[in-house]
Amino acid sequence: QQQVKQSPQSLIVQKGGISIINCAYENTAFDYFPWYQQFPGKGPALLIAIRPDVSEKKEGRFTISFNKSAKQFSLHIMDSQPGDSATYFCAASVASGANNLFFGTGTRLTVIP
Amino acid sequence: DTAVSQTPKYLVTQMGNDKSIKCEQNLGHDTMYWYKQDSKKFLKIMFSYNNKELIINETVPNRFSPKSPDKAHLNLHINSLELGDSAVYFCASSPERGAVTDTQYFGPGTRLTVL
Numbered sequence: 001q002q003q004v005k006q007s008p009q010s011l012i013v014q015k016g017g018i019s020i021i022n023c024a025y026e027n028t029a030f031d032y033f034p035w036y037q038q039f040p041g042k043g044p045a046l047l048i049a050i051r052p053d054v055s056e057k058k059e060g061r062f063t064i065s066f067n068k069s070a071k072q073f074s075l076h077i078m079d080s081q082p083g084d085s086a087t088y089f090c091a092a093s094v095a096s097g098a099n100n101l102f103f104g105t106g107t108r109l110t111v112i113p
Numbered sequence: 114d115t116a117v118s119q120t121p122k123y124l125v126t127q128m129g130n131d132k133s134i135k136c137e138q139n140l141g142h143d144t145m146y147w148y149k150q151d152s153k154k155f156l157k158i159m160f161s162y163n164n165k166e167l168i169i170n171e172t173v174p175n176r177f178s179p180k181s182p183d184k185a186h187l188n189l190h191i192n193s194l195e196l197g198d199s200a201v202y203f204c205a206s207s208p209e210r211g212a213v214t215d216t217q218y219f220g221p222g223t224r225l226t227v228l
Binding site for chain 2: 034036041042043044045046049087089100101102103105106
């Protein structure tokens with residue numbers, strides 16, 4: 001079964017707008033929540049990651065919000081740019097264990113100039 | 114200077130054949146992984162491996178087998194290829210299983226097409 005659920009499947013945002021992608025999980029053993037960015041023909045690349053001991057992490061225009069009690073986390077992309085157009089995957093793992101990443105189904109983001 | 118590399122980038126083969134995909138990392142990492150990305154872009158873990166332990170996703174058919182000649186390499190062997198094996202296969206590596214820094218670095222992928 002899908003261990004990490006992601007929405008929306010696709011997202012279209014105007015340049016300068018805010019892109020928001022949401023994920024939810026069930027396994028309370030997960031202790032590491034990364035977001036990956038994938039451009040066509042390329043491998044996924046780590047964008048930003050968070051651990052459940054903090055509720056928010058910000059790196060430049062990218063912010064992860066984490067709600068441990070709700071078992072949800074989200075990616076916010078501020079001032080979205082056409083260069084941000086890519087597929088975004090949330091993921092979760094038990095980093096203290098096998099560290100196998102369980103990915104969400106991906107969100108295809110298109111930023112319109 | 115490539116961190117995680119895979120060869121070949123594209124692989125087209127007939128059903129029933131046996132093929133291998135090679136993966137090499139020059140990051141000095143202890144743990145390597147194989148993921149499968151299907152036509153719907155869904156990424157799924159197949160294996161994780163370090164010099165101590167192989168963890169296999171139970172849903173992976175035993176036609177798939179990882180082989181590691183040394184710490185920097187984890188090759189994927191696939192026997193008796195089937196149409197449903199067509200996908201993009203990604204290799205990844207991370208510093209150490211269970212470490213604080215557990216970022217996984219992905220290779221560029223190998224697109225396998227089974228005819």
